[in-house]
Amino acid sequence: MFLLALAIAPGIAICLFIYFKDRYDREPKKYLAVSFLLGMLSTFPALLVQFLAGDVRENATSHFIVTYAFFAYIIVALSEEGSKFLMLRLYAYPKKSFNEPFDGIVYAVMVAMGFATVENIEYVLHYGVQTGVIRFFLSVPAHASFAVLMGYYTGRAKFTPRWSFWLMAKGLLIAVFFHGSFDFCIFLQDNEHVTRYISTGMLSFGAFASFYISFRLAMRSLRSQQSISRKAFENNHFAD
Secondary structure, eight states, X not given: OHHHHHHHHXXXXXXXXXXXXXXXXXXXXXXXXXXXXXXXXXXXXXXXXXHHHOOGGGGGGGSOHHHHHHIIIIIIIIHHHHHHXXXXXXXXXXXXXOOSTHHHHHHHHHHHHHHHHHHXXXXXXXXXXXXXXXXXXXXXXXXXXXXXXXXXXXXXXXXXXXXXXXXXXXXXXXXXXXXXXXXXXXXXXXXXXXXXXXXXXXXXHHHHHHHHHHHHHHHHHXXXXXXXXXXXXXXXXXXX
C-alpha cells in the first residue's frame, strides 16, 4: 500500500498544483478527470510501439549511440508525447471550456500526469522505495515540464488559427526533444562501450540538465499564460 501511495502521490500533487494555478476560470472537474484517465489510457499505444520496436537496452553492448538516439527520441519520446498529444488534441482542445491559452497547460498536464502515474506505478512496484523517491523528484516532474511546454503552444494554437498547426507541431516537437534528451542520457548508462569514455555521473548530469532546462522554460511559460489569464479576467472576458 505504501509503494502504491508513493507511486500515485507525485502525479496527484502536480495536478492539484496546476489546478490551483488556474485561478480565474477553472476547468470543469469532470473534464480534468477524464483527461487524467485518457492520459492513463495513452500508455497503451506508446507501449505497443515500444514493444514492436524492441528495447535496445536488452542487448546494450551490440548497439551504437545512433541506435540509442533513435530509440530515445523516436521510439520512446515520440510515441509517449505523441500519445499524450492525441488525447489533448482530440478530447480537450475542442471543448468550449478551453477558452483561454492557459487551458492548454491545464489539460496537457492532466493528460501527462495520468500517463506518468501508470508508468510510475509500474516502476515503483517493481523496483521499490528508492526508485519511487527518485521518480517523485525527477521523472514525474519531468513529464509535467514536457506537458507544460506542449500545452503552452497548444493553448496558443487554439487562439491563433492561422498558425495553429505549426504551433501545435512546435509544442509536440519541443516536448519530444526534452523527453528524448532526458531518456537518451539515462539509456546510455546501460552501454558499457559508452561508459568507458563518458562516466555515468556525466550522463546523469546530462539527464538532469535536460530536466532542469525544460523545467525553467515550463515555469516561464506558466507565468506567461497566467498573466494573460489575469488580464482576461480583469477585462471581464470570463463574465459569461
